[in-house]
Amino acid sequence: MGIAVSMTVNGKAAGADIDPRTLLVHFLRDQLRLTGTHVGCDTGQCGACTVHVNGRAVKACNILTVQAQGAEVVTIEGISRDGELHPMQSAFRDHHGLQCGFCTPGMVMNAIELVQNHPDPSEDTVRAGLEGNFCRCTGYHNIVKAVLAGAAAMKR
Amino acid sequence: MRAFDYHRPATLKEALSLLRKNQDARPLAGGQSLIPALKLRLAGPPALVDLGAIEELRGIRIDSGTLAIGALTRHSEVASSRDVAMSIPALARLADGIGDRQVRNLGTLGGALANNDPAADYPAAVLGLGATITTNKRAIAADKFFTGLYETALRPGEIITSVAFPLPKRAAYVKFRNPASRFAIVGVFVSEGAGTVRVAVTGAANCAFRARAMEKKLASGFTPEAIARIKVPPDGLNSDLHASAEYRAHLITVIAQRAVAAALAGK
Numbered sequence: 001m002g003i004a005v006s007m008t009v010n011g012k013a014a015g016a017d018i019d020p021r022t023l024l025v026h027f028l029r030d031q032l033r034l035t036g037t038h039v040g041c042d043t044g045q046c047g048a049c050t051v052h053v054n055g056r057a058v059k060a061c062n063i064l065t066v067q068a069q070g071a072e073v074v075t076i077e078g079i080s081r082d083g084e085l086h087p088m089q090s091a092f093r094d095h096h097g098l099q100c101g102f103c104t105p106g107m108v109m110n111a112i113e114l115v116q117n118h119p120d121p122s123e124d125t126v127r128a129g130l131e132g133n134f135c136r137c138t139g140y141h142n143i144v145k146a147v148l149a150g151a152a153a154m155k156r
Numbered sequence: 157m158r159a160f161d162y163h164r165p166a167t168l169k170e171a172l173s174l175l176r177k178n179q180d181a182r183p184l185a186g187g188q189s190l191i192p193a194l195k196l197r198l199a200g201p202p203a204l205v206d207l208g209a210i211e212e213l214r215g216i217r218i219d220s221g222t223l224a225i226g227a228l229t230r231h232s233e234v235a236s237s238r239d240v241a242m243s244i245p246a247l248a249r250l251a252d253g254i255g256d257r258q259v260r261n262l263g264t265l266g267g268a269l270a271n272n273d274p275a276a277d278y279p280a281a282v283l284g285l286g287a288t289i290t291t292n293k294r295a296i297a298a299d300k301f302f303t304g305l306y307e308t309a310l311r312p313g314e315i316i317t318s319v320a321f322p323l324p325k326r327a328a329y330v331k332f333r334n335p336a337s338r339f340a341i342v343g344v345f346v347s348e349g350a351g352t353v354r355v356a357v358t359g360a361a362n363c364a365f366r367a368r369a370m371e372k373k374l375a376s377g378f379t380p381e382a383i384a385r386i387k388v389p390p391d392g393l394n395s396d397l398h399a400s401a402e403y404r405a406h407l408i409t410v411i412a413q414r415a416v417a418a419a420l421a422g423k
């Protein structure tokens with residue numbers, strides 16, 4: 001019943017024989033031990049599990065690992081460079097865009113792709129763009145500030 | 157999830173032959189409705205035929221007065237397509253309002269139509285524009301496609317390949333959305349084309365339907381006022397924790413007027 005899957009995760013080849021039922025988020029967390037990608041709801045609602053598959057932000061709890069066959073996958077562990085935080089991560093830290101931090105990996109991954117598609121986002125674009133990511137702590141205000149600042153920093 | 161065999165064919169032909177050999181197998185497109193159903197064991201097919209690698213099912217083209225969209229085209233691709241924005245901007249905006257960015261990055265037109273959720277957005281556009289759904293076997297008119305709650309005219313093993321939307325003179329979609337799920341509590345798609353007006357309602361009943369009384373009024377005067385006095389009967393409309401049937405009936409007239417106003421404003 002096992003299916004051989006292979007893909008690139010954070011620039012490195014990854015593969016395994018897996019049960020086709022395995023969700024991408026479980027492959028990343030349980031097999032590759034990339035536990036930065038969180039499971040908040042397991043029902044496709046909260047966005048805590050957001051990763052990039054071929055450059056698109058998707059909810060890793062709502063996609064089968066086998067659907068990512070041959071894909072380029074990037075998780076929160078794969079965005080810093082040479083020990084330096086990604087500008088979006090720095091913006092979340094600088095603007096208090098997190099409290100408990102549980103939603104943060106998904107927020108950051110979605111925000112990065114949002115800005116790649118809208119390099120100069122308005123506040124409305126950011127708020128609409130984050131509709132699929134829930135935060136139970138911050139009230140969103142500082143997350144929006146952080147994404148706007150992160151967008152400006154990503155241009156530099 | 158119950159166990160299933162998984163196939164990832166590269167061509168439509170291969171996919172069809174897999175579905176023929178395995179009568180209970182289900183196609184998998186973006187998975188944004190099917191995977192939640194598998195998790196809840198609302199569906200437990202013995203095999204999935206993943207359409208994700210079939211390039212011939214993707215793409216957006218304008219030819220001879222219609223906009224043709226491949227079944228596997230994602231909501232985000234429709235939302236950001238220049239061809240869609242230029243030919244039927246209301247359709248691009250509808251796609252941009254489905255769920256959230258992550259859902260739009262995986263969910264597809266064909267999957268949304270085959271699924272026929274009572275509160276889904278695309279059925280309103282397909283019905284409201286009088287589109288034609290093409291499968292591997294035949295062409296199905298929008299008016300014949302949506303047959304009931306999560307039910308369509310598709311037969312087992314039949315795959316939607318593309319949808320052709322005739323280009324309207326003007327059109328708009330307005331959704332009164334559930335703020336948590338973004339699905340429609342009531343959504344109305346209106347269009348005015350060559351001598352025809354169509355008004356399609358989603359979210360209110362077991363599947364999308366046309367509001368013919370409104371169409372008649374709008375045909376003799378395409379203004380919000382023309383339909384302001386229409387009272388939709390609540391019989392047969394959905395009642396749930398989000399809205400009663402009476403409230404939905406009231407909303408249909410309100411939202412339809414807003415949709416006509418938006419179409420006139422070119423929004």
Ligand SMILES: Cc1cc2nc3c(=O)[nH]c(=O)nc-3n(C[C@H](O)[C@H](O)[C@H](O)COP(=O)(O)OP(=O)(O)OC[C@H]3O[C@@H](n4cnc5c(N)ncnc54)[C@H](O)[C@@H]3O)c2cc1C
Pocket residue numbers: 044045062182183184185186187188189190191207227228253254255256259262263264265266267268270271273275276277278310314315316317337338339340
């Ligand atoms: C959090 C969340 C919010 C959402 N919000 C909205 C919303 O606001 N509005 C809205 O309209 N939708 C919403 N959706 C649903 C979303 O639009 C789905 O993408 C869509 O309903 C199904 O498309 P899919 O490609 O993911 O199909 P899948 O889930 O892969 O398949 C759905 C069904 O269609 C069948 N199928 C798929 N492709 C074909 C084909 N080409 N031919 C024949 N059968 C096929 C499958 O066998 C299955 O039965 C939401 C989903 C989620 C998870």
Ligand code: FES
Pocket residue numbers: 038039040041042043044045046047048049050059060061062
């Ligand atoms: S854990 Fe995936 S959306 Fe909540």
Ligand code: FES
Pocket residue numbers: 097098099100101102103104134135136137138
């Ligand atoms: S910081 Fe706690 S959930 Fe967002």
